[in-house]
Amino acid sequence: MDVPAHITGTVWKVEVSVGQKVAAGDVLVILESMKMEMPVEAPDAGTVKEIRCQPTQPVNEGDVLVVLTP
């Protein structure tokens, strides 16, 4: 399951690590855009398979930030 950025901005914090189990609604990544911090939450429960971003990296709306396996 791909979790994309819902806004264009930069990555402020990555809140999870590979292998970690997450519940639906857990914060995976916090993006920063236009002086706001916007959390990106897990749409469903799963395990973090891959992290495709790192702090300070610019991202566009739709870019995949984290990949989860159910």
Added chain:
Amino acid sequence: MFRSLLIANRGEIARRIGSVARSMGLRTIAVYSDADAEAPFVKEADQAVRLGPPPPKDSYLNVEALLRAAKETGAEAVHPGYGFVSENAEFARACTDAGVVFVGPPPESMARMKDKAQARALAAGAGVPVVPGSDGVVADLRGATEAAERVGYPLLVKAAGGGGGIGMAVAGSPAELEKAFRACADRARSAFGRDAVYLERYFPAPRHIEVQILGDTQGNLLHVLERECSIQRRHQKVVEEAGSPLFLEGKNADLLARMSKAALSAARAFGYANAGTVEFLVADGELFFIEMNARLQVEHPVTELTTRVDLIGWQLRIASGERLTLQQQDIRRQGHALEFRIYAEDPVRFLPSPGPLKVFRPPEGEGIRVDAGYAEGGVVTPYYDPLLAKLIVSGKDRAEAIRRSEGALERFAIEGLKNNVPLHLRIIRDRAFQEGALDTHFLEHHAKA
């Protein structure tokens, strides 16, 4: 008067300050980050100096780079605008030490206002009513719990070191206090570098009304009437107006008089000079001091258009040591003005939406002023706040200003990114807005898509 001015800001306010300064015969110096190299405020300046890469800490917050730019260009004065270094007392002091005039209040006055908890205590000491709250910062959760019993619920946990509502969290009951306390302290630490927080009573439906202050360095102080800024999202203003509908046609004159007096008392207590704003919450016929902002406000144009007081012009004259020639009795309101903050954001969920301005055509017409930071073909980056432009509309009364606003908003053509023009149209078409029934939670209940 100094002859050159470095403008330590960007976007619409840098442009506006530059235009006022050039009309007064000053040489203007813009500073910019790599993200703004092609921006209108840079092109219009007499001279421009690159500060660094786009992130604010490397550019508009970079005190060393700003001072270097002032030195290299021989700038005699610096105007900080709003945001960025505008409320940074150390920057103001560093300017003074470098022999450059800082256009703003004395640094010691700024320092008194910066810590919101301290500012609150100072205002209360001067007889200004304040929102019931903790006496200063609360050290830990236990201190917060004890203070909360005196303040009462619901309450707000606020960051002492910052502004803009950043970190603010509501606790509706003792059970919610721990979560609110930790959330606010964490956000305060990451945003302002210190986790000090304080508590304030939370009002479910207050109005936000503020008073413009103007003072010179000889101790003359006056107020330039009030503005209402109740329409907010995420504790940030979206629509402002002058005057407040609460006081139109002579209504609530006693409350307005108390507010003006309280604003002057607060400004005196802070040792204020130059332009500043004292913010109040109004609830149940009572007013409560929130904070004093040691700078020009985003919404200053609604005051300029209805009082004809040139606030930026006065800032520059006061900073150069000139005496206020205005008298309190000269300050009278004519007509009504509304300001709409045009943001690059989704008009329903208010999510940021940077992107290219493929089409950007602001409206023109009688009573319409647009202070825009961008031009068609420009790019709005994610690095700074989402303000694209301010649409300021005036009329002989509030009804005429609202009618003109509707046409102006309909004609405002923006393509290439999401923007909140549709939100503004919903607001001014809302019955409660038209009747002037405003409160800071207006957008939670009204103007829905």
